[in-house]
Amino acid sequence: MKKENRNQYKVLFTEEFELCLDNIQQFFSEQGVDTLEWWFSKEDEIIDYIESNLSQSPYMGLAVEGGSFRGLRRITYGKSRHIMLNYIIYYAVHENDGYIDVINILPSRSKRKRIK
Numbered sequence: 642m643k644k645e646n647r648n649q650y651k652v653l654f655t656e657e658f659e660l661c662l663d664n665i666q667q668f669f670s671e672q673g674v675d676t677l678e679w680w681f682s683k684e685d686e687i688i689d690y691i692e693s694n695l696s697q698s699p700y701m702g703l704a705v706e707g708g709s710f711r712g713l714r715r716i717t718y719g720k721s722r723h724i725m726l727n728y729i730i731y732y733a734v735h736e737n738d739g740y741i742d743v744i745n746i747l748p749s750r751s752k753r754k755r756i757k
């Protein structure tokens with residue numbers, strides 16, 4: 642997928658990303674029908690967020706400097722205090738070709754303590 646113009650990149654969701662979404666869906670399906678329906682609406686929001694933001698600002702995410710995602714960039718979706726409602730999205734920018742590979746999405750495993 643190529644850059645549509647000088648300022649916009651095409652966003653490509655990889656097979657690995659789709660598998661991650663399937664795993665998250667499986668988790669929510671074990672919580673019940675209402676929770677699964679909620680996830681389906683949230684999944685659409687996340688994908689829209691990724692496409693709209695990364696196509697306009699591909700370098701908005703922080704560069705990952707260590708670990709298994711080294712060399713990729715990352716953004717966070719969500720501002721909830723519940724860790725399963727916030728997600729870290731890993732992606733690669735292909736500047737010369739004008740596209741972005743969205744590679745992985747993981748629940749944010751924050752070590753923050755709940756405020757009581």
